[in-house]
Amino acid sequence: MADIKQYIFQEAGIWLWQELDDGTYAPQVILAPDLAGRGAVTAITTDVHSPAANTIAIVTYAAVADRRNVISGVMWGYDADPTGGILSVTIAASVVRKVYITKGGPGFLHFDPPIASGINEIMEIVLTAGGAAATGVVQAEGHWLAE
Numbered sequence: 001m002a003d004i005k006q007y008i009f010q011e012a013g014i015w016l017w018q019e020l021d022d023g024t025y026a027p028q029v030i031l032a033p034d035l036a037g038r039g040a041v042t043a044i045t046t047d048v049h050s051p052a053a054n055t056i057a058i059v060t061y062a063a064v065a066d067r068r069n070v071i072s073g074v075m076w077g078y079d080a081d082p083t084g085g086i087l088s089v090t091i092a093a094s095v096v097r098k099v100y101i102t103k104g105g106p107g108f109l110h111f112d113p114p115i116a117s118g119i120n121e122i123m124e125i126v127l128t129a130g131g132a133a134a135t136g137v138v139q140a141e142g143h144w145l146a147e
Contacts, residue, residue: 022052050137057127057138061117064145069123072114072142077106082130087138092121101127104134108141116146 049057057076061069069091076087078101085101087109096115101107117123127138 047141047143048137048139050135053135054129054132055136056129057136059125059138059140061123061140061143063117063120063122065120067145067147068119069117069121070114070142070144070146071111071123071125071140073108073110073140074125075106075108075139075141076101076127076137078104078130078134078136080104080130080134082128082134082136084128085130085134085136086126086128088126089115090124090126091115091117104130110141114142 047059049059051057063069071089074087074089078085081104082101087097087099087101087107088095089097097109097111099107099109115123125138125140127136130136
């Protein structure tokens with residue numbers, strides 16, 4: 001049994017979340033697998049953004065010299081039905097994926113193959129403000145830097 005638990009930890013990592021004073025959640029402790037040699041980076045708190053109600057949620061990956069930003073998926077959620085909800089992924093200010101969201105609750109997009117920026121290009125994941133009654137959260141899944 002210990003081997004199975006160790007394998008799950010090594011392959012998936014473990015996230016522990018804490019509720020903040022404003023009612024949003026943020027990762028506080030990230031027990032990440034050893035991804036050395038796989039070209040991946042450890043998940044960090046900047047992989048998720050959970051702002052106040054009626055505020056744009058955005059995850060930004062800066063341009064890195066000689067590297068591409070890569071993501072394998074995006075998770076999002078609104079705590080109520082949004083007004084004009086849109087999720088978009090942009091690379092160097094060009095929209096490469098766009099989804100309209102009309103209902104509250106969680107959602108997920110898996111990219112197979114993953115989405116990659118060009119060398120030294122910024123990547124952003126944007127969830128529009130959901131309206132006065134809706135709070136949104138967006139999170140990148142499987143972000144890493146590639147040559």
